Amino acid sequence: MRRLRRHGGRIAAHVGLGLLSLVVVFPLVYVVLLSFQTIQEASSIPPTLIPADVDFENYARVFERLDVVGLFTNSAIYTVSTTLMVLVTSTLAAYATTKIRMPGRRLVLALFVGSILVPPAVRTIPLYTMIAGWGWVDTWAGLALPLTATGFGLFFMNQFMLTIPDEVVEAARIDGAGELTIVGRVVVPLALPGIAVLGLYNFMFRWNDYLWPLVVTRQEWQTLPVGVTLFKSSQQLITWNLIAAAAVVTLLPVMALFFALRERIMDGIAIQAGK
Amino acid sequence: MNQRRRRYLTGYLFLAPALLSLAVFTFAPFAVGFWNSLHAGFGTDLDFVGFENYRYMLESPRFWNSLRVTVLFTASYSVVSIALGFLAAYALDDRGIRFKPIFSSILILPYVVTPAIATLVWQYMFNADFGILNGGLVALGLDRVAWLQTPAGAMASLVVVQVWFTLGYNMLLFASGLRSIPRTYYEAAEIDGVGTWNKIRHITLPLLVPTIVFIGVLSLMGGFVHSFVLAQILTGGGPFRGTEVLMLLIYETAFESFDVPMANAMTIVMFALLFVLSYLMNVWQERAYKGIE
Incomplete structure (x- = not known):
């Protein structure tokens, strides 16, 4: 039964x-x-x-x-450039907070966590106010530079770097390697799985973005999701x-x-x- | 000593790009936005008016309507999506279930898909005349539904699409929560003759409180933020402002009424609201968790 x-x-x-x-x-x-x-x-x-x-x-x-090729190109440039920048800023920052451990890193970590507490979309209008004031509307800088570092990316890399043993870094230091060399030759190869996942997520997030490109682009830098949606409403x-x-x-x-x-x-x- | 100091300096240099980016593009905008919200006017032609925008906002029925709509949307979709996500995860947690990777891959697909594009597809499916949803109802001998033409129907449509977007993600979060519950707890309960429902109620759900709160906070954020794409594309906030969620009202205030200072004032209020709510939910989680232990 x-x-x-x-x-x-x-x-x-x-x-x-x-x-x-x-x-x-x-x-x-x-x-x-x-x-x-x-x-x-x-x-x-x-x-x-x-x-x-x-x-x-x-x-x-x-x-x-519809200029699908142009829109696709813009989306690709936006997605790839922001993803590369996020990977660089997050890897360097996470190395500093987990392996150099200089004074003040706790405060920095609190800032990272604080910036994920409120979703990035909330800043849209204030950020637009600032970007428009600089005359950056419909430029690559206006579209992409605000996404060079994200709270999510910084926190994610920080958590991942904690899993890399300190001994590896110490050993390289004793061998007389400089910090940048250690990051490039020792830490990045070990952190590759984490870097790959973060890259993947960031690619997805940026390719799928709608509100920010809608607000900050006009013609020149319009992305594919915005272009297709406006094509429908036209x-x-x-x-x-x-x-x-x-x-x-x-x-x-x-x-x-x-x-x-x-x-x-x-x-x-x-x-x-x-x- | 000198070497350590040099290393620290390198550390600060490594942090600089990330901190600069956050400071300039995340923290500074709120200061700029707040300062801007104390003004009135267009573009650079601004007059300082103090908290006049905030006063006007709190007296505006349209603002309160958008809050009501946002809360209704968030509460409805969260409950449905959390319940379905839990059920799916619970079903998949059984070792006897086959095709697990296929089920979970399909259910997570909407999380990966471009929201604006998927929403366009849903808009087509909701069409009262040639939409596939009404087509299906007619084929079953039922009446057509005016999905997007009445405020209640439009709100229900928004909720359906948002549940579609979030269900798989919630399922995966629940799945990893369920995996962390030791099987021995269930086995012990089975020996004592505890039934399925009581196992869920007294073992599974209490141990999932942190997961539920995490999903709850995410759903809250999603409800306030993600609702923009849905409302803007699917309904334009209508009919009769029945789906004019807060984020859409903010967008329209800035880019249709060209009242950027007012849009900034609303943003500051939304920011404060989200901050307080997610803080309260975390406090509640800690209390609920202490209650079990």
């Missing part, structure tokens, strides 16, 4: 998880299907699920009507099939990254929970 009940519970769990997964994955499958539909199919009642023909016509057309009769094609192009890099490094992303979340 008890075994039967446990068995029934397992079947229910499988069915529940299966249904939930179907519902969750549906919009992402649907947007791909939609990107191959004609405009008649996209606005038919009842709605069309499977397109009659699969060709890349919508992709070709959206590339003509239309009288919305061409949902073209928007779906642009949406798929936007999602492609983060999706590829996710499927390549799925385990690392999930481990990263477990680390966040453990802190």
Whole structure:
């Protein structure tokens, strides 16, 4: 009887998880299907699920009507440049707080933690007020420089560096290596798993950013998520099939990254929970 | 000694880029924003008015409406997403469950996806005429729902999408919380003949209090901040300001009414609110945790 009940519970769990997964994955499958539909199919009642023909016509057309290449380039520059800078600032800072341990580092750590207490989006309008005052609106500096260091990145690297044994650093010092050499030759190779996870997360966060690029860019530095959203709101009769094609192009890099490094992303979340 | 001093100096140099970046782009803006909020006018043509903006804000029904909407949104989605996230994690924690990596990978996907883009897809699905949701209802012989056309429907739609975004993330946080509970606790309870529900109530949930509070704080932040993307794209704050969340009101005040000082005043209030609330939740966690031990 008890075994039967446990068995029934397992079947229910499988069915529940299966249904939930179907519902969750549906919009992402649907947007791909939609990107191959004609405009008649996209606005038919009842709605069309499977397109009659699969060709890349919508992709070709959206590339003509919207500067997808330019927006993609801006997004890539924004994402890659901020990620590289975050990795440099976080690694150097975490090395200082965990391996040099000079006076005042506790205060610095408190500042790092304090800056994650309130989500970065809250600073949007004050930051914009400042950036606009400097005439930095719609420039790379205005868009990217505010994201050269994040509370999340600093705290994350700090926690990771604590796991690197001090002896390794001490040994290199006794050998007469300078601090910068130790960081480059000894610590970075050991911290590579942490650096990779932080890089991955930062890439995802910045590629997906919406509010800050929306506020601080106009034409020149507009990013892909902002460009696609404004493309939709600029239309009288919305061409949902073209928007779906642009949406798929936007999602492609983060999706590829996710499927390549799925385990690392999930481990990263477990680390966040453990802190 | 000299060597150590040189090393400390190197340490401060290593910290400098990060500290400079935080100081200039995170801490300074709040000072600039606060100073700006004490003024009135456009662009650089500003008059000092003291706390006039704050007084006006607290007397404005639109501000209070946005607070009410934000709290309603945050509370509704948090409860649903935390409950579903826990259930999914609890189901996946059973050793007999197959396809675990497939389930958890699919459920975490919305966390990875570009929010603005996914919200556009949802907007299409919510369409009253050719949207797939109403298509499904009609196919089942049910009536169409005016998802985005009534204040209640629009709020429910926002909550649905936000639950979609956050459910998998909450599930993974719960999963790592569940893994840290020793199996022996359950085994001991089973020997004493304790049923599933009582095991959840007296073992699982109390030991998950830190996880729940962590998720609660994140949900609170998410509700105040993430609601912007949803409301701006999905509903534009409507209908009848029924989904005009605080962050959207701040954005509109700055970029549609061009009242940047007022937007800064609202930001300062929101900052204070979030700070106090997340502090209170942490205090509450410590108390709740002490109660168990």
